[in-house]
Every structure is written in structure tokens, then in C-alpha cells.
Amino acid sequence: MKSLAELQVIRDKHAGLVSLRIDENDQLHGKCDSTSIARKHILVCGGTGCVASGCKKIVDELHKQLKSHKLDKEIDVVVVGCFGLCAVGPIMIVYPEGSFYSLVEPEYIQEIVEEHLVKGHPVKKYLYDESIKGDVDIPLNETPFYKKQLRVALRNCGLIDPECIEEYIAFDGYAALGKAVTEMKPQDVIDIIKDSGLRGRGGAGFSTGTKWQFAANVESDQKYVLCNADEGDPGAFMDRSILEGDPHTIIEAMALAGYAVGANQGYVYIRAEYPIAVERLQIAIDQALEFGLLGNNIFDSGFDFHLEVRLGAGAFVCGEETALITSIEGKRGEPRSRPPFPAVRGLFGKPTILNNVETYANIPVIINKGAEWFKTIGTDGSRGTKVFALGGKIKNIGLVEVPMGITLREIVEEIGGNVAPGKTFKAAQTGGPSGGCIPTELADTPIDFESLIEIGSMMGSGGLIVMDDDSCMVDIAKFFLEFTVDESCGKCVPCRIGTKRMLEILDKITEGKGTLEDIETLKVLSANIKSTSLCGLGQTAPNPVLSTLRYFEDEYLAHVNDHKCPAGVCKSLLKYVIDEDKCVGCGICKRGCPTNAIKGEPKTTHYIDQELCTKCGICIDMCPPKFGAIKIV
Amino acid sequence: MPDVKTFSGTPEQQSKLMEIIEKQKNVRGSLIAVLHEAQQIYGYLPIEVQEMISKGLNVPMTEIYGVVTFYTQFSLEPKGKYNVAICMGTACYVKGAGKILDEFKKELDIDVDGVTDDGKFSIEATRCIGACGLAPVLTVGDDVYGRIDEHNVPAEVAKILKNYKEV
Numbered sequence: 001m002k003s004l005a006e007l008q009v010i011r012d013k014h015a016g017l018v019s020l021r022i023d024e025n026d027q028l029h030g031k032c033d034s035t036s037i038a039r040k041h042i043l044v045c046g047g048t049g050c051v052a053s054g055c056k057k058i059v060d061e062l063h064k065q066l067k068s069h070k071l072d073k074e075i076d077v078v079v080v081g082c083f084g085l086c087a088v089g090p091i092m093i094v095y096p097e098g099s100f101y102s103l104v105e106p107e108y109i110q111e112i113v114e115e116h117l118v119k120g121h122p123v124k125k126y127l128y129d130e131s132i133k134g135d136v137d138i139p140l141n142e143t144p145f146y147k148k149q150l151r152v153a154l155r156n157c158g159l160i161d162p163e164c165i166e167e168y169i170a171f172d173g174y175a176a177l178g179k180a181v182t183e184m185k186p187q188d189v190i191d192i193i194k195d196s197g198l199r200g201r202g203g204a205g206f207s208t209g210t211k212w213q214f215a216a217n218v219e220s221d222q223k224y225v226l227c228n229a230d231e232g233d234p235g236a237f238m239d240r241s242i243l244e245g246d247p248h249t250i251i252e253a254m255a256l257a258g259y260a261v262g263a264n265q266g267y268v269y270i271r272a273e274y275p276i277a278v279e280r281l282q283i284a285i286d287q288a289l290e291f292g293l294l295g296n297n298i299f300d301s302g303f304d305f306h307l308e309v310r311l312g313a314g315a316f317v318c319g320e321e322t323a324l325i326t327s328i329e330g331k332r333g334e335p336r337s338r339p340p341f342p343a344v345r346g347l348f349g350k351p352t353i354l355n356n357v358e359t360y361a362n363i364p365v366i367i368n369k370g371a372e373w374f375k376t377i378g379t380d381g382s383r384g385t386k387v388f389a390l391g392g393k394i395k396n397i398g399l400v401e402v403p404m405g406i407t408l409r410e411i412v413e414e415i416g417g418n419v420a421p422g423k424t425f426k427a428a429q430t431g432g433p434s435g436g437c438i439p440t441e442l443a444d445t446p447i448d449f450e451s452l453i454e455i456g457s458m459m460g461s462g463g464l465i466v467m468d469d470d471s472c473m474v475d476i477a478k479f480f481l482e483f484t485v486d487e488s489c490g491k492c493v494p495c496r497i498g499t500k501r502m503l504e505i506l507d508k509i510t511e512g513k514g515t516l517e518d519i520e521t522l523k524v525l526s527a528n529i530k531s532t533s534l535c536g537l538g539q540t541a542p543n544p545v546l547s548t549l550r551y552f553e554d555e556y557l558a559h560v561n562d563h564k565c566p567a568g569v570c571k572s573l574l575k576y577v578i579d580e581d582k583c584v585g586c587g588i589c590k591r592g593c594p595t596n597a598i599k600g601e602p603k604t605t606h607y608i609d610q611e612l613c614t615k616c617g618i619c620i621d622m623c624p625p626k627f628g629a630i631k632i633v
Numbered sequence: 634m635p636d637v638k639t640f641s642g643t644p645e646q647q648s649k650l651m652e653i654i655e656k657q658k659n660v661r662g663s664l665i666a667v668l669h670e671a672q673q674i675y676g677y678l679p680i681e682v683q684e685m686i687s688k689g690l691n692v693p694m695t696e697i698y699g700v701v702t703f704y705t706q707f708s709l710e711p712k713g714k715y716n717v718a719i720c721m722g723t724a725c726y727v728k729g730a731g732k733i734l735d736e737f738k739k740e741l742d743i744d745v746d747g748v749t750d751d752g753k754f755s756i757e758a759t760r761c762i763g764a765c766g767l768a769p770v771l772t773v774g775d776d777v778y779g780r781i782d783e784h785n786v787p788a789e790v791a792k793i794l795k796n797y798k799e800v
Binding site for chain 2: 048049052053085086087089231232233234235236237240272273274310311312313314315316327328329330331332333334348389391392393397398429432463465467471476479480489594616617618621
């Protein structure tokens with residue numbers, strides 16, 4: 001077991017080792033530099049996005065090239081968590097200079113090693129294009145993607161080796177836990193969290209401190225602390241990135257929560273679809289046990305805390321707290337009605353607190369820096385930052401963390417780099433299947449819990465999908481409803497049957513068979529499902545439909561009245577035709593058509609037999625752009 | 634062609650399963666963990682395997698079957714040798730994942746969750762795998778294919794399938 005003093009020794013020693021990665025304004029710089037062995041660190045992103053785009057090959061090639069240039073003793077290669085800019089992965093950063101290489105291919109490595117690491121000239125052509133303007137290097141935090149970001153929950157992601165506990169300790173890791181269990185009373189911890197104004201980042205935004213207080217107030221021989229890492233919103237990957245990039249922060253935060261409410265057992269419920277996160281979390285738990293930061297008598301304070309990982313098995317409803325608890329018990333993950341709330345009767349019938357990954361990631365830093373510091377970030381009602389997974393039709397797809405109160409427009413147009421040239425930013429979807437679409441007219445709304453609910457969406461867990469004029473809003477509503485119908489657990493009638501009826505109506509509308517009465521029925525069904533469903537899944541399921549109806553009713557009407565899909569998405573309403581003036585009869589489309597629907601003699605204008613056409617769209621992709629003769633009407 | 638539906642577990646697989654059951658027997662709420670490991674061993678969870686777990690953990694079959702059918706990750710049918718999993722998360726969907734799924738269905742002539750007659754390919758429409766930076770993305774076994782050109786789907790799909798057809 002490590003004592004506080006031993007922890008400080010590790011911190012001082014490794015602070016020197018990692019100080020290369022910090023710029024001169026940071027307090028860590030210059031401390032204990034004498035212990036630093038490596039003169040450079042190459043940080044390679046090892047998040048799921050970059051693993052999928054081949055970062056392992058980059059790491060292997062780096063090791064090979066460094067060895068053959070005899071640099072392997074003086075330059076360290078560190079695999080770290082997500083840098084956020086997944087759109088240009090694989091990514092690597094060379095410190096101390098902070099050169100940011102993007103879209104790295106294994107073939108580039110030899111040149112980078114020879115030019116940059118041996119001769120000292122960064123290879124400009126492989127650097128991230130926004131980090132270089134002409135001959136001027138732009139510091140990473142001055143680039144449009146990073147400039148308005150503020151990393152609190154993601155503070156260590158992309159900075160430390162998630163599989164090395166010493167690096168976490170070097171960046172103040174386990175200092176909050178040490179301070180709490182040796183100097184503070186449990187109630188002091190709760191008071192700081194309450195005072196900070198931190199609200200749950202999983203979606204609903206309930207006050208974290210208040211939740212902890214409820215559980216602390218209940219007398220019981222056994223209490224539990226749970227972490228919801230069952231990130232089910234399609235298009236959201238904030239929690240995964242935190243677990244992959246900084247797993248120790250979750251362990252420390254859960255131990256703090258355990259100390260605060262009087263629990264000595266915790267479980268992390270995590271999606272089985274996240275193998276890298278599961279593996280790194282398990283490694284981190286083992287290391288924490290070895291260091292005595294988990295287990296019995298932590299810091300010789302008499303406080304015990306044990307932590308286990310429980311895998312989900314692919315059920316969206318298990319993100320709901322009572323369903324998650326039932327699933328940890330090894331049963332079908334069906335929700336139950338509340339009260340009793342989990343803080344009173346939760347896992348195995350005992351008082352339980354459940355927080356989301358991102359919420360926990362804020363805890364140690366609040367304890368370290370104080371509630372006052374946290375309150376300087378964000379807005380009055382929504383303190384701190386929020387992490388968003390930015391996706392869809394936008395240039396800078398990735399993970400961003402911004403102070404609450406920033407506007408949607410700043411996120412989409414500045415940080416996100418906007419939609420593709422020639423396209424229009426039409427709407428953004430937040431809150432996943434429980435949220436709604438925000439039209440571009442409302443893009444100047446500040447992002448905080450209340451404002452988003454007011455405009456018919458919600459914060460949700462942080463998925464933010466951008467849509468342009470090629471996206472059909474009826475189709476998007478249908479997409480989310482298909483998801484809910486599929487994921488409804490079936491326990492209560494409004495959700496099981498009601499959402500299905502709504503989906504049938506949407507199917508009708510997208511096929512051009514809808515009526516105006518159908519739209520009214522959708523509204524009535526939505527109201528009933530919202531007010532009578534058992535759990536959050538059903539209560540919020542109609543939101544995507546309601547918000548698109550509110551802001552894009554004209555698109556619904558176009559489907560119903562004119563039998564047209566303005567965005568050109570709904571297949572049944574599309575017709576592919578050949579423009580007589582543009583077609584030269586080259587026959588390329590005819591050869592590509594899988595159903596032989598295209599007719600016409602060579603060198604004469606072709607036409608499409610609508611009876612045979614399956615609207616697969618192959619012809620439009622095949623028609624040489626110089627003709628552009630096929631269009632959708 | 635062997636009939637893939639007949640259960641053909643080996644004694645080695647069984648003893649591995651028994652080891653896991655032994656280890657987890659006294660852990661509260663361990664059923665889902667055991668099912669995960671059993672699926673690792675057998676590739677799917679046929680009734681025969683569920684019965685062994687039922688006896689081993691002393692949990693009624695109704696409860697086990699209830700849990701297996703509740704969670705989408707558990708499969709009662711074996712998957713193809715190469716499981717094509719197309720991400721249907723929102724980020725991938727708005728970038729053409731639906732078109733890609735349709736093309737695989739057409740090319741392999743099977744539906745979602747179906748297996749080709751030779752047992753080689755199966756198709757799965759998966760939930761968000763969180764690689765939204767690569768959208769639209771799909772996996773075949775452990776191989777990841779990302780940033781698929783939504784305007785060139787037939788050629789992209791043909792190229793991917795070619796990697797496995799000749800193996």
C-alpha cells in the first residue's frame with residue numbers, strides 16, 4: 001500500500017518525465033527536469049477511432065525506425081487516449097515542440113524520423129493543415145478546432161499513457177482521494193460537490209451533490225456506487241474516450257463517491273462493444289489495487305473500496321438507472337417504477353448511487369481545485385463544461401469539450417469547421433433518440449440544460465449530429481423511432497405498442513401515402529406516450545418526431561401533400577430521370593444498371609424504365625460528371 | 634455442406650465452460666458474464682449450452698432463455714465465418730450506412746442477421762461502434778473499413794467482399 005508521501009515521490013519523479021508535454025505557462029514545467037531521460041515524446045492516439053484507422057501500424061513502424069536510427073533510448077513512444085480530432089486520424093504529436101501530424105500513414109514514418117527527429121525539421125507536408133499557415137506554425141490550442149475548447153473532463157485524454165498509473169499520478173492523480181480520506185469528512189466532500197453546482201452529464205442533469213446526499217442520509221449496512229458506461233446513444237462516444245484515455249480518473253472519482261456516501265463496493269457497467277475501454281479500465285483497476293489505491297484501508301484511513309467491471313450485452317434501455325441495476329444483478333434489463341429511488345433501494349435492494357462517466361471525470365478536479373474554481377466555468381444554472389461527440393455532415397468530426405453557454409453555431413461553424421462547401425447547415429440533433437433537432441435559425445441558443453429543453457431538444461449524453469440540406473428530417477425522425485421500437489424492452493404498453501404505431505405512420509408518410517390526419521395522430525400518440533411510459537426511454541421517445549414536426553413541418557407536408565421528399569432521401573418518392581439535353585448516349589449507365597432499367601441505342605438519348613428502376617442510385621454515380629445527365633426529381 | 638444448426642460442441646469447449654461456471658458460481662449476478670464467456674467459446678448460445686449453464690449456476694432455463702433473448706449481443710444462431718457488421722449509428726446513417734447495408738444484403742443475398750448457405754458470411758446491423766470519425770464504418774470479423782465513399786457503394790462493397798471470397 002502506498003502512503004501519501006510515497007505518492008508524492010512518484011508524482012515528483014514522473015512530473016519531470018511528463019513535463020515535456022506541457023507548455024511553459026503550465027506550473028509543471030521546469031520541475032524535476034533532471035529526472036527526465038527522454039528528450040522527446042511521441043504521443044500516438046490510441047482511441048478506438050485511431051485504432052480503427054490503423055495507429056498500431058504507426059506505432060510498430062515508429063519503434064522500428066527509432067531503433068534503426070538508434071534513437072529508441074532518447075525518444076519515447078507513448079500510446080495515449082483520444083486527442084478529439086478523429087476526422088484526421090491516425091494522429092501523433094511530437095513533444096516538446098508540439099508538432100501535430102495528422103492522417104499519418106506508416107510510409108511517412110521513415111521520413112518523419114529522419115527529417116524531424118534526427119535533423120530537427122518537422123515534415124510540414126504531413127502536419128495538420130490547420131496548424132500551419134504558410135511558413136508560420138500555429139500552436140495547437142490556437143487552431144480553430146481547439147481554440148474555444150476547454151478540457152476539464154478530458155484533461156488527461158491525449159496527454160497521458162492510460163495504461164501507466166504513474167503518469168496519472170504525475171498529473172495530480174489520486175491527490176483528491178488522498179486529501180478526502182485523510183483530511184475531509186464525507187459530508188465535506190458532498191458539500192463541495194453540491195456547492196460546485198455539478199449536474200449529471202448522462203442526460204437528465206440532476207444535481208450530483210444532491211443525489212449523493214440522498215444516499216448518504218440513508219442508514220444501511222451496505223451501499224453501492226455505480227458508474228454508467230453503457231453509452232448507447234448512436235453517434236456518441238464521449239464516455240468511451242474518457243475510459244480509454246483516462247481510466248484512473250473514474251476509479252478515483254468512484255472511490256471518492258464511495259467515501260462520501262459510505263459505500264465500499266463499486267461497479268462499472270460498461271458496453272461490451274467497447275473492448276479497448278474495458279481492457280484499459282481493467283488494467284487501471286489492477287494497478288490501483290497494486291498501489292493500494294483500491295482495496296482495504298486506503299491511505300491508512302480505514303476506508304475500504306472495491307471496484308468491479310460488469311459488461312453490458314447490447315440493450316439501450318440499460319442506460320436507464322433502474323434497468324442498469326437489474327442488469328448488473330444478472331437479469332433482463334427492464335426498468336421499474338420509481339420511487340423507491342436507487343438512493344434508497346437500488347442494487348440488490350441496497351442504497352445505490354449511479355453517475356455517468358463524464359460526471360465522474362469532473363469529480364477529482366473539483367475536489368482538487370475547489371467549487372469556486374468550477375463555478376467560474378459555464379452558466380449560472382449549468383456549471384462546468386460539456387463533452388460532445390461531433391458527427392454527421394461536418395468537417396471536424398470528433399470529440400470536443402466546451403464551456404456551457406457556448407452557442408451551437410460556435411460549435412458547428414467554428415470548432416466543427418462547418419458542413420461541406422456548397423452545402424447548408426440545416427439542423428443539429430442533440431440528445432440522441434431522446435432528444436430533438438435544432439434548426440439553424442436557433443443555432444445561436446446557448447448550450448445549457450434549460451435552454452435546450454426550451455427549444456424541444458435536450459442535452460442528452462452529448463451526441464451532436466450535424467445535418468445538411470441532403471438530410472430529410474422525416475427520415476431522421478423515422479431513423480430514431482426505428483431505434484426506439486427496436487430497443488423498447490416491452491414492459492410497458494405505451495412504449496412497446498405506441499412507438500410501433502408511430503413508426504408505421506412515419507413509414508406511410510415516407511412512402512407518400514400519409515394523410516394530414518396522420519400528422520395529427522402522431523401528435524396525439526406522442527403526448528400519450530410521453531405522459532404514460534414507465535421509464536425515460538418511452539417518455540422521451542417521441543421527441544425526435546415532435547421536434548422535427550415543430551421546426552420542419554413543411555417537410556412533412558411536402559411528403560403528404562405533394563408526395564415529394566425535398567431532400568431527395570425517401571426512395572419511394574424519388575424518380576430517377578435522364579436529362580435529354582445532357583445525355584450523349586455513351587451507355588455507361590446502361591451497363592451499370594443492375595436491373596436493366598436503362599434503355600436506348602448507343603449515341604442516342606437514353607431513358608429509364610420506371611417500372612424496372614429500383615432507385616439504387618448506381619446510374620447517378622456512374623454518369624460521367626462532365627455530362628451529369630441523370631437527376632432525381 | 635455441414636448442417637450448421639446441429640449442436641456440435643467438443644469436450645474441450647465443455648470443460649472450458651465448466652471452469653468458468655465453477656469460478657462464477659458464487660458471484661452475485663454473474664449470469665451475463667458467464668453467457669458472454671460461453672458465447673466466446675461456442676460462437677453462439679444454443680439451447681444445449683444454456684442447459685449446461687442452467688445446471689451449473691442453478692438458474693432455471695426460463696430465466697436464462699429470457700436473458701439471452703433480451704440482449705442483442707447474445708445469439709441463438711451461429712454467425713457466418715465472416716460477420717459483416719455495418720454500423721447504423723446516427724453519424725454513419727446520415728453518411729449513407731443504409732445504402733451500404735442494402736448493397737451487402739443484395740450481394741450476399743441474405744437479410745440482416747442471416748447467414749449465407751455456405752456459412753461463410755453473415756450480416757449484422759450494429760449499434761454505434763463509436764468510430765464516428767470514420768463514418769460510414771463497418772467491420773468484417775476484426776477488420777475495420779471506414780470512410781466508405783457513399784457515392785461509390787457497389788464498387789466499395791465488391792472490393793471489401795473480394796478480400797474474403799477467395800480465402
